Amino acid sequence: MSKQNKNKTGFFANLENSPSTDEFIKGLWRDNPVFVQVLGMCPVLAVSNTAINALAMGLATAFVLLMSNILVSSLRNFIPKQVRIASYILIIATFVTMTDYAIQAISVELHKALGAFISLIVVNCLILSRAxxxxxxxxxxxxxxxxxxxxLGFTFALFCLGAVRELMGNGSIFNIPIFPDNYQEWVVMILPAGGFFxxxxxxxxxxxxxxNRTEVR
Amino acid sequence: MKEEPLWYIFINASLINNFVLAYFLGICPFLGVSGKMETATKMGGAVTFVMLVASMCAYGIHALLVAIDAPFLQLISYIVVIASTVQLVEMFVKKLSPALFRALGIFLPLITTNCAILGLALFQTNKGYGLLESFVYALGAGAGFTLALILIAGLREQLEFAEVPKIVKGTVLTLLIAGILSLSFMGFAGLGSQ
Known part of the structure; x- marks a missing residue:
């Protein structure tokens, strides 16, 4: 928690004089939601057992994040302060429902693989915290x-996890075998424990x- | 839907498919408030209570939504009910024990965004549980969540005194412990399958 707060103050401090490209770059690396801020852990761990699932989940979350950020930002002068969190959650829930139906229409298989975790994007702390x-x-x-x-930072992080877990646990990435046939799979990487590790x-x-960076300085 | 005995639903939700260690639901409070045994226990209690109320409400809402044929409202109505329940618990705790209120801090209102609760409501709907079954399922899920929280809090309290490399301290260490706990919970996998 303290780390997160420190990031936020640092980020607000240099907000005034930073170019707008910085808003984009910071999410990718310096304030990466998963690796640096440790937000939205549940889907990160749960659906990162294969690279394709991780990528789909990341993109779905990014879409909801984008749409809700746009709507919240455009309504920011109309939403009363007392009910703002409830309104944000309603806005997010609307977009998540849309995404849920869209994914079901695109690929039933993918929808089955991600399961309830598409609906659970609603309670992803990352989206609410950005709003x-x-x-x-x-x-x-x-x-x-x-x-x-x-x-994109979130998607990148999810992909990093998914790729490693699929490579170790299944010997492939995107279902394309990487290791030779006699590779002994590390089944534990596909299992829940592998996500934590x-x-x-x-x-x-x-x-x-x-x-390292602080020591060099 | 095939009939499941109630004890099996309870064991299934609390041990075999533990919400934290097998489904990865509710990781945020799991990492956040698991530093001390006492707060962990009470947080577990609060979450279990919200789970029970939310599960009962979700059952009612689902029946209503089926009746008026509007399944797309499911997610929105669930989250609204959960948010109001959490608000209620928050006022309750604030009045009853201000010390606990301070100890739980930001994580109390954040129960709203605890995926374990919304997940529970969605899973029970998907599984087509009845009223009694939903109640037992929520009880089991809450017990499992509390158990996982207490186990990890106990381990972390001990590790306070251990000397670990600087880069491993904090979240990394907690995640590693959680991974090992998750491995040991896999031992329950055969339970109840006969």
Whole structure:
């Protein structure tokens, strides 16, 4: 929690004099929602067992994030302060319902694989936190860039996890076999425990990079 | 739908398909408030209560939505009910125990965005559980959530005194413990299948 707060203050401090491209870039790397802010963990762990699931989930979340950020930002002067969280959740729930039906129409198989986790995008803390911390205070253009950056950063993180888990657990990426036939699969990586371990390892990598950077300075 | 005995629903929700360790629902409070045993226990209690109320409401709402033929309103109405229940619990806790209210902090209102609760409501609808079955399912899910929270809080309290490398401290360590716990919970997989 403290890490998250520190990020936020740092981010608000240099908001005034940063170019608008920065809104986009920060979500991808410096404030990556998964690896740095540790937000929206549930879908990250649950549907990242294959690369394709992870990618689909990431894109669906990015879409909802983009649409809700645009709407929240354009309505920011009309929503009374007391009921803002409830209104944000209603806006998000509307877009999630639309996404749910759209995915069902595109591919029933994918819909089955992701299961209830599409509906659970509603309670992804990432989306609500962007609506509250950014879109409700900034113009539509800025909010759109912010949502795009954060959404792509989230998708990127999900893909990192999904690719590693599928590669280790199934010996393939996007169902294309990578390792030779006699590769012994690490079944544990596909199982729930593998999700925890893979995410822990990625965070370790990011922590190590951060520690290195501060030591060099 | 095939008949399942009630005890099996309870064991299934709490141990075999533990919401935190097998379905990854409610990870945020799981990582956030699992530092201390006492807060973990009470958080578990609060979540279990919200789960029971939300599950009962979800059952009613589902019946209503089927009657008026509007399944697309399901998600929206569920989340509204959960949000209001959480508001209720929040006022209750604030009045009853201000100390606990401070200890839980931001994570109390965040129960609204706890996926375990919305997930529970959606799963029970998908499985077509009746009123009694839904109640037992919610009870089992709440018990499982509390159990996982307490287990990890106990482990983390002990690890406070352990010397670990700087880069592993914090979230990484908690995730590693959670992974090991998840592995051990897989041992329950054969339970109840005869």
């Amino acid at each position: 509250e911390a950014f879109a409700s205070k900034n113009t539509i253009g800025k909010s759109m860039l912010d949502a795009l950056g954060m959404g 893979t995410l822990a390892l990625w965070l370790l990598l990011f922590n190590a990079a951060k520690v």
